[in-house]
Amino acid sequence: MLISVKTRNGVVSDALKQHVDRKFQKLEKFFHHIESAEMEVSHIRGIQVVEFSVKGDNITLRSEERCNDLNIAVDNALNKMEKQIKNFKARVRRSHQRPGPVKETAAEKSAITLLDEPDENEFQPLVISRRKRFPMKPMPPEEAAIQMELLDHDFFLFLNEETGMVNLLYRRQDGDYGIIEPEF
Numbered sequence: 480m481l482i483s484v485k486t487r488n489g490v491v492s493d494a495l496k497q498h499v500d501r502k503f504q505k506l507e508k509f510f511h512h513i514e515s516a517e518m519e520v521s522h523i524r525g526i527q528v529v530e531f532s533v534k535g536d537n538i539t540l541r542s543e544e545r546c547n548d549l550n551i552a553v554d555n556a557l558n559k560m561e562k563q564i565k566n567f568k569a570r571v572r573r574s575h576q577r578p579g580p581v582k583e584t585a586a587e588k589s590a591i592t593l594l595d596e597p598d599e600n601e602f603q604p605l606v607i608s609r610r611k612r613f614p615m616k617p618m619p620p621e622e623a624a625i626q627m628e629l630l631d632h633d634f635f636l637f638l639n640e641e642t643g644m645v646n647l648l649y650r651r652q653d654g655d656y657g658i659i660e661p662e663f
Contacts, residue, residue, distance in 0.1 A: 617638045620656075
């Protein structure tokens, strides 16, 4: 699998591309089919920023890492992605398992509760604790940015009057704004 390498300001060496290809081969074993894999490298305020995105098996994964050393940033970003993939695969595996009937004695129950301390590495099921609904009026992205700043939020969901679709405006780490638009 070849990784598409993009750079915003600079050139990526062939040695780095080969290093990324070698490291990425470890991730290929987690997918049946990879549609695309991209790496984007940029240099912001003296720091190397590496972003990986992989589309495959009907999922999209993304990882980003910032570091002074480009090789370390690449390694850390790929390690993050590997951890994401493992967590996702474990979640899918657990969702397909169906618990059967279990008969436990009172002594077993008390022993299990004493031994069952939550492990921070163990997957915790996702819980949606709140649903929120609000009316949306059509507005341009600039007005959505003003509304987001007034509310002091990091993101703002709005109905884009230019496209007629629901968009998500968010504040990027570099202080700029980004918009997520649905694609059908």
